[in-house]
Amino acid sequence: MSNLNFKIIEGTRSAALSIFAHGFRSFLTTLGIIIGVASVIAVVSVVQGFSANITQQFDGMGTNVLNIESYTPRKERLQGVRAKLTYDDYLEIKYRVPGVSNVPPTVRIWGSNAVITYRGQSSSSMIVGTASTYQKLNTVYPERGRFFNLSDDKSRRRVAVLGPSIMSKLDIKGDPIGQHVAVSGEWFKVIGIAEKRGKLFGFDQDDFILLPFSTTRALLGGAEEPDIIVSLQVDEPSQLEQVKQHIKNLLRRNHKLSKDADDDFEIATADQMLDTFDQIVGSTTLVLGGIVGISLLVGGIGIMNIMLVSVTERTREIGIQKALGATRFDILLQFLIEAVFLCLLGGLIGLILGFGAGSLISNLTGLPSATVPAWAIVLSFGFSAGIGLIFGIIPAAKAANLDPIDALRYE
């Protein structure tokens, strides 16, 4: 209907005119919407940038990779019992489970045992003892030098791959390859430097030293068997469930668990970890949505208030328009367009401010850079327009229902 189109175009023009005629007042009116939209966009942009980064990291792991870790239920943990995956568990998984390859064992040591020294400088960093296949599963590539190989592990060579942060912590100058660092008093030759990964949640992801697994075991001595994390790649993704079941049976038998006892280990896929992360993001978004809903509600009431004022101020004008032949619908449309226009303007300002704030937060906290997904933009504008419609309808109806002669006589 072209008639309606002309009226909408005209309504938009006159809405813009009256909004900008009271520029500052319009700005104050939309402040609720601006703040609401800005806060959503700020948080969403940070979370999205962050989760894009996480997803990327998990993608590097591959979807057919399993991680098997010990898991101590809470009750036992309180009793001081600690579950463990032993070296024997690892060997059994590696040699007894069919259809898997690249099965690196990993031990992680941190705290007081994990001190690395170099020429009087020392650094407390995470020690990761693992096999050469770790590289394949975790896509860690050496920035310089090389990763350790099968023979390094077999011969328990004292070689190390450094995380880039250790370099600066130990103040290593010049070419680090070929230099020696001490780990728990034993000398290791640096053969490679890992790629920089940056910070996540303020944690330095580059503060580690990778050693061959057998060397690490030897380093720990026979005092206590370490708790091992076993990673592996399932050759046929369709066999994933069977492989998991196989490992589960095997470990339960090894650990002599009775039929009704819970597993004392966890088998996780990268997908599962990603799901968990998505759930966290999802519930954060939900809580945020609630907060924003309230602020938009307040914003909407502000809009309604000022629109009511505006209708009262323009009572005579409405009377004139009615005398010239404006129908109720014409007046309703005009004021609804004005309310929606006002809200969309607020939404736009909020979007810009929110993205600015998000980028600032990301920069200051070292999180990955903020991104605003298209759905957030659509949602912001949709919500703003909706607020305009919902809270504009009462003032618009009030204007539309004015009696022409009363409106014309209004002083």
Place this chain on the structure above:
Amino acid sequence: MSKQTIIELRGIAKHYMMGSEGFYALDGIDLDIYLNDYMAVVGSSGSGKSTLMNLLGCLDYPTAGEYKLKGTDVATLDETSLAGIRNREIGFIFQNFNLLPRATALQNVMQPLIYRGLAPAERKQRAEDALAMVGLQDRMTHVPNQLSGGQRQRVAIARALVTEPAILLADEPTGNLDSSTTVEIMALFDQLHSDGQTLIVVTHEQEIAERCHRVITLKDGRLMSDQANKVPVKPLVSGVAAHV
């Protein structure tokens, strides 16, 4: 030659309740208005002239009686149809101009055409023509407070005429204007009348009433007299038409 009736009023009354007392602003008005009538409405202040005009303009409604506009009983129409009548059949001119304050002269004149749903180009063309007719072709982009009183009233007249209404209602159109501007406006009305327009003009001024071809007098809401002006009309000031 029989005259074509545009408006028929039968027993029209407008009753107001003021506290506990009732009050008739109009009381039993019977009146026929014909095509190309040029009618003055006179009467003392408070006699009900504006009340009558507002009823005729479908801005207000009578409390009793029947109002037929071009044969249609207005009381049977809904709000949207009434808006259509105000838009198409009635051109209303107010004493205080009632222009939209933020809109230019051109936009003011285009306004009624928006409600008719005309395309922008056609709106503009017709509004420009109407403004040219009242001699304001060089004031189109002025907003009301950049125009003199006489110019404002001419914008209002252009706005009333742009829809080519069946009847032009003017409630004291020159009440806020000085005498020379009054002459200009009345010359314009004379011109419209001779072009075939039907006009009803409320006035306090004897000179204006004398120019009209028919004069009705109200008193306390009643129709006291309805006379034809037999005297051939002379221009108020010679050469006014050329002046406008």
